[in-house]
Amino acid sequence: MKAAKDKRHHIDSGTAASVLKRVIAENGKDHVRGYIFAILCLVAMSLSTAFTAWIMESVVNEAFANKRADIVWWICGSIFLAFLLRGFATYGQAVTLSKIGNNIVARYQQRIYRHLMALSVGFFAEKRSAQLAAQLNQNISGIRDVLNLTVTSTARDLLTLIALIAVMVSKDWVLSLIVFAVAPPLLYALRYVSRRLRAATRESVEVNSQVLGAMQETIQGITVVKAFTMEDELNRKVNRIIDTAERRSNRIARLSERTSPLTETFAGLAISSVVAYAAFRSIYDNIPPGAFFAFVAALLMAYDPARRLAKMQVQIERAVVNARMIYDLLDMQPHQREKPGAKDLVVKDARVELQGVTFSYANGGPILQGVDIVAEGGKTTALVGQSGAGKSTIINLIPRFYDPTEGRILIDGQDIADVTRQSLRRQLAYVSQQPYLFEGSIRDNIRYGRPDATDQEVEEAARLAYAHDFILTQPMGYETPVGENGMTLSGGQRQRLSIARALVRNAPILLLDEATSALDNESEAAVQKALDTAMRGRTVIVIAHRLSTVVKADKIIVMHEGRVVEEGTHDVLAQRKDGLYARLNNLQSPEKRI
Structure with a gap:
């Protein structure tokens, strides 16, 4: 002793x-x-x-x-x-x-x-x-x-x-x-x-x-x-x-x-x-x-x-x-380290592919189980399903916020685990369900998408996001301070600024995580117009609670309990009488969400 x-x-x-x-x-x-x-x-x-x-x-x-x-x-x-x-x-x-x-x-x-x-x-x-x-x-x-x-x-x-x-x-x-x-x-x-x-x-x-x-x-x-x-x-x-x-x-x-x-x-x-x-x-x-x-x-x-x-x-x-x-x-080492000799990501077609991806959070059960998904370059791929199906997890894996437990994620055939995180994330633009604004002016918050953007590029991104008009009504226009986390702005206004930030980044891949789910109908309509502009010519992976927002998607992937259970266009999936998508579509009215 x-x-x-x-x-x-x-x-x-x-x-x-x-x-x-x-x-x-x-x-x-x-x-x-x-x-x-x-x-x-x-x-x-x-x-x-x-x-x-x-x-x-x-x-x-x-x-x-x-x-x-x-x-x-x-x-x-x-x-x-x-x-x-x-x-x-x-x-x-x-x-x-x-x-x-x-x-x-x-x-x-x-x-x-x-x-x-x-x-x-x-x-x-x-x-x-x-x-x-x-x-x-x-x-x-x-x-x-x-x-x-x-x-x-x-x-x-x-x-x-x-x-x-x-x-x-x-x-x-x-x-x-x-x-x-x-x-x-x-x-x-x-x-x-x-x-x-x-x-x-x-x-x-x-x-x-x-x-x-x-x-x-x-x-x-x-x-x-x-x-x-x-x-x-x-x-x-x-x-x-x-x-x-x-x-x-x-x-x-x-x-x-x-x-x-x-x-x-x-x-x-x-x-x-x-x-x-x-x-x-x-x-x-x-x-x-x-x-x-x-x-x-x-x-x-x-x-x-x-x-x-x-x-x-x-x-x-x-x-x-x-x-x-x-x-x-x-002294705490990051869980995700760059591989020795990691190269910069080179994007041409912006094709995103998940091969046998399995994932679970620490001390938790599996969230994704052998997921195979292909999001073709320049097209929109929608992820739908009930809460807990693993949709947001996929969005989090693509920028390498987390790494898969098993399987690979490829962009134009390049395993994202083999490239530098900075080069990967420079090719991505992200709009979350809850947009976060930082201390500073409206212009500063849009420019965070690309620090070297000119004032003209910032304002053009705001126009494309249908944010320019409401910005001009603010006391100091683009120089108006947004307050803590943008509390002086409405939810729809914050979301459109978030979209403008994604647009000014001008990245070939756009990730949308339920970007309109927390908005009222009027705000959703304005934000949806901004999203339609943002999605043109880009590879888009979008999560939607309201199926009406993704009916025009080139591909809809239906997930259930961490697995892909259906895949196709809205017209094809809606006609499957015993399909999960058809059931969700029938349950959902313009006011309801899954």
Whole structure:
């Protein structure tokens, strides 16, 4: 049992050391000059502090005992210069370390964002986005704190403590031994506290991220919350999480501040012992008090850096936990990796083919089972079927949001698993059931389809999507901000902007995932006209709940429970009396959906 416990502590210590080593390796080189300047400032602070304690002997003996007025001016001038130097050094190191820390935070924010963009859709499907964002917000400062705490504690507090100890030893080595006698028990107690704090800090970060995540989700879904009168239930849920977070934070506070009574107790014991020893020597041995005053001054000045160093391990542990959680994310490898030597996709006819495709999500049953589909180039292929048939999964597999468990997907005979994802997705345009608009103007959101599109091309795409007229009615036209996820626009308007974004991309393959299912009849009519324009001359794979929107498709593929059960045109399939499509067609009226 003891061996296992010791091994666990060794592993934990190694983890903290490895994180610190990695942080320094990744950031130290880029900020060498800044850290050197900050360290020089911290050294100046340490030496000026030690000088102030050292000169106390001359103050007491020469000014008060010997009453030498000629030396007083030199003593006072040197003390003033020491404080002046310390003031400028404090300013210099604080500004420099803040600048370095801010740069480190910015760089890791950029790095994490790039890494998140490289992770697969599956990662985000398994993570709550609001909680992930909240957790990253808390963890990102860990990298900065690890470096700054290490520099300030080493260059300022440790050097100051060493310099003051040197003053203490030079003044009275016996008194110094009395002080050092209480140090080992204090260090052991602090090490015990820091080990317990490590696990509590990680738990606190996770719980606090749940609190922030729950609040963010409530804000984003406030209309649903109010529509379903969910306020009381969500209040109870969030209050439970907040209570848990409060208990975790209180536990961390108890552990973190446990260093205060420890250090104060040991400091009180040391100082009272020193005063007693020095007082009796002055009373019975008639020793001048100058050295004692200098020693006490050094001892009292050493208390603050010693206290900060005592807390440093606790603070480092908290920073390392946050940094470790950041590195856990950065070290996460994307599930979908490019094959060595992957080439760019070359599209001529834009023929899409699925050969024996089988797929299942993680920890789930099969969604697709041996699916064979051919979408001819330049034609429209519609996927229909009841919910859960696997239609949307096919749409998700073509851009490689996920990879098939078995089988292949070919575009013009090229296996999409053998080409780069960027080249594949550049040949695709995508319109989802729920169009997503990003922060920025209407023009910006359309141009996301092709960043190098000119203003004329953006406006032409809007005209083809039947969006130009309503855009001009907005307060600032194309420069009108869309609000969070386009909430200032109607569903039909957002969808037409999404179609304009697909049109400006000018890709040969168009994927439509139930692009009109959430719209009213009037909006659907406008969006359908835009879709008819978008589909001309392209290979289109479209999912539709309303069969009336796909009656003109060149091919309709009917799916059921992950399999293709029927295939043909609307006229052919509608005449099969025992067919699934015919049954769905008979059930459906213009107002109904399957």
